[in-house]
Amino acid sequence: MQALSMIHRLTFSVVFAALVVCGLASGCTDMPNQGPRTASYALAAPGETQMGRLVQSRRVAARTHNDSGFRLLDTADGAFAARVALAEAAQSTLDLQYYAIHADGSTEVLLETVRRAARRGVRVRILLDDFNTTGANAQVLRLAFEPGVEMRLFNPLAGSRASLAGRIFTSLYDVERIQKRMHNKLFIADDTWGIAGGRNLGDAYFGAGEASNFVDMDVLAAGRVVQDMSASFDRYWNDPLAYQVQTLLSKEDIEHLRKKPAEQARSSDAPPMAAVAPAGSPGNAMVLPAVTEAEFASAERSPTDLNGVSLAWAPSLLLVDAPGKIGPGDDEADAGETVVDGLLGLMQKASGDVLIVSPYFVPGAPMMKVFADLRARGVKVRVLTNSLASNDAPAAHAGYRRYRHALLAMGVELHEMRSAGRSNSGDRRRGIRPWLGSGIGGSAGGASLASLHSKMVIIDRKLSAIGSMNLDLRSERKNSEVALLIRSPALAAEATMLIEGTFVHNAYTLEQDAHGTLLWRAPPGATYGDETSEPAASMMLKLLVDALSPFAPDAML
Template identity: 65%
Template sequence: MLAPSPSRSDRPRAPGWFWRVLALLLLSAWGSACSSLPANVERTPSRAFDAPDQTNLGRLVQSRRAQARARSESGFTLLDSVDAAFTSRLALIEGAQRSLDLQYYAIHADASTEVLLDRMRTAARRGVRVRILLDDFNTVGEDAQVLRLAFEPNVEIRLFNPLPGPRGSLFGRILGSLHDVESMQKRMHNKLFIADNAWGITGGRNLGDEYFGGDQKSNFVDLDVLAAGAIVRQMSASFDRYWNDELAYPVQALLKPPDLERLQKEPAAKSSDPAREPAGNVQPVSMSPSGTVLPNVTATAVVSARRPPMDLQRAPITWAPAVLLVDKPGKVGPGDDEVDRRDTAVDGLLHLIQQAQREVLIISPYFVPGADMMKLMAELRRRGVAVRVLTNSLASNDAPAAHAGYRRYRPDLLAMGVELYEMRADPASAGLEGGSGSSGSSSNAGISLGSAAGGSKSGRSRASLHSKAVIIDRHLAVIGSMNLDLRSQLKNSEVGLVIRSQSLAQACASLIESSFARGAYRLEQGPEGLRWRAPPGAPFQDATSEPEAPLKLRLLVNLLAPFAPDEML
């Protein structure tokens, strides 16, 4: 995309030249349009519940660990299908007794989110404290309806690094922030979902239909991990640090009285589940301005509301040592005083990659390495370490500017012996149709969207890779929110789990290799240029130019390529 928008993209992507041109064109309106954030905002500090073993979820962790006779105090389950991703979150909401803490880049107001937030509202009414920390960028238009949950008892929502201006128009908010484009480009990209400080989820997914296989136009192929035990304390500590940071603004400090009145008076949307109608006069969260069900609410959402939560007593758990890689909140702040630029989550990941002895497998939807990462790749290849990368093709990429940056590096990567694979946009090849829904098993079904959250299939939609993972020597698995690009390294805050487990790393590697074998092209550099090779037996063919990408998309990338700096992608 050319400019940030409230669309379904996970990343605010705008090439630097766009901002410069826009700033010049609107300079005359800048002075009057600029608005500012409130000063002297009251933020009541709060912390994670410090006795998780006193809850049912905490006792379940101890019971599962005792049954397994595990030495490690942390357990993990891969969430490699939309069914597992959705029902695991339901299980944490339903099981929570004391607290639910959510930290996300985006929560979209649509069918799947309505189910989750309605269950959270019910949890709050039974006494569970709910804290939601949300990056402010996407909280405009229909997605601003999510903020209505902040006015429920026992629920707090804070917005991180907010943009000043009205929520009805992202353009207006961007216009009011042109005096600080650098701050506007820095976003909180972390993704955490924590219950009772005992169980938590992290990975690539935001909350919304396209992340749970229910969108009619585009669905993301994604990967999460469910964590239990000691590692969750680290996740909660990270959440608390962001929650209590000066960049986290309570919703009530940002919404003006007319905005609050408009949000409160919106007529109620139709419930996704008649058996779970909200009580009293409290209105559902996800709704259109007209009060009708949003256009992308389908039968999928109706079924998903009735999906039983994952059975945490039977979910396969791998017990293993782990550590959390996470950026400091100051990385997103206006200055660099708090953050050592050599001590970010991505830099920690690169340090781990540097230790590889045999093999590195990488999934990164947006792969724009930059000079330092290219040096690392060259060093690995000189030592004989195999490096294989799965990223988006142009057709499957939701951010053409990112592809413009990535393609600059393809020839040099191929020349040094890095294997490059690009995922197809076709939903069947990506696993959107008839996927495994393995709920953490180490099947060979590929990183599959499986069926949609309620079981219906969305064969008409486009698949787009969104998983972020690195597997090192089939011994170390890193799963989180970070891409291997300069935006993740220099601008966005990120989080990821580093898990030392041969079995879990092998399971992840099997998923990646299934994607290589079934739904991705392998790139080759020949005397006549690049060639996209289809896997043996694939129902699609080799190609000599960006496969499946329409001409206008290829022309757009050609237009963007000379002007898009790597660090803005």
């Protein structure tokens, strides 16, 4: 499983025990002065670009009064191909905002399209949260020194980038700031086409992970709402917490991180990120890097040609947290009304059905009150989250399990996704959709675990929120988030079908008896059976969650 989510959540749940130690450490350092910066903004008239004219022609052809169009990206291939298509089609601007970009094979392929865009004169801006830019992943920062590319790191940590643990240790004196992270995920071309959703950039998010893969969901957007996405990007890009990479480290610093003993024998002209792919990564010569454009074009639902992409035109709204939510200061005063607050307000207006997908689900008292009010009015509430075995963040599961009994008692349906093996050499389209099939158990070529990573809320089968937010207190009060809110019964029906398909084919339904004993029910006709204790989780993993529980306050998860 991916370790970074676990490290992020676990670190900040036990961090206070280490503060005294940090106070004695000489490595605690402050951030450098930024110096003068040049602000930059979205295009003044994006509709005049070729991509803008394409949106307008598609809108005219659809004969719609709605000014924004959408398409679900529910497969790994489709999500990857859509990003490649946007980078290749951009003529003026390309803006990327991410929590994590991993230095591995799929990233090398995708970012090569970004480099090509910069070389043909496209202004490229990349805004990356600084938490994960250590070790091999620090090589992603080479992009900051590419002509035509500007890269900034949001809310940086002090200290060496050689290891994440070392950086955290030397930053513990500033824990109130460093625990708040920019979790937003946007990919925007010419301020007219964009992608929002749950995926970071890396093999595990595009079906190419060797040990595990994330089951995820994005949405491709076109039209007016993308200008709102661009305005949000600008606000973060020009915020004082966005540091130019060059103020934090030099090209020589990155090269020094690359030249460790294991890399000394590598060719000096090797691709900059593939050359330092983490152990166990498919690397630059396997899986996605070997996929040709023709293969992507023939892949089911892969929108490589924007002219041929079908769009659902619908009213929409961008929900986004203010940058002030991050950094020093009081959480609530700086955060204001958050994305999760807005979603809770919308849930309270539901009349029939609320469907939630959240990989890390730690409701907290305010959210539990909303659920209780909904159930009292007869509104059906269903939740899909990770089982312990499929969860890459055991600390988050420690928080979630505190609420299972109370949620079931009030009539909330809980479904936990089964961690199932799939072949690395088989179907690469490991988004939500492949989990609808019956061939989930894996095949020859090596098995890979699955971890739910999608973040969605669907209200009354007509209003869909898809974005970067989890339904937990960390997303509500600590991390910044962004979501697209789309009022389209057709799009909501498609997303609901995908989620309900997961209920039927690859998730347990939780029940509890009169004594509060939990039972994990397998779907009718499943090849696996009912369970009476955290399905497929090892004893060691169960003991780990037990050990973490006392050090995992809800607000840190």
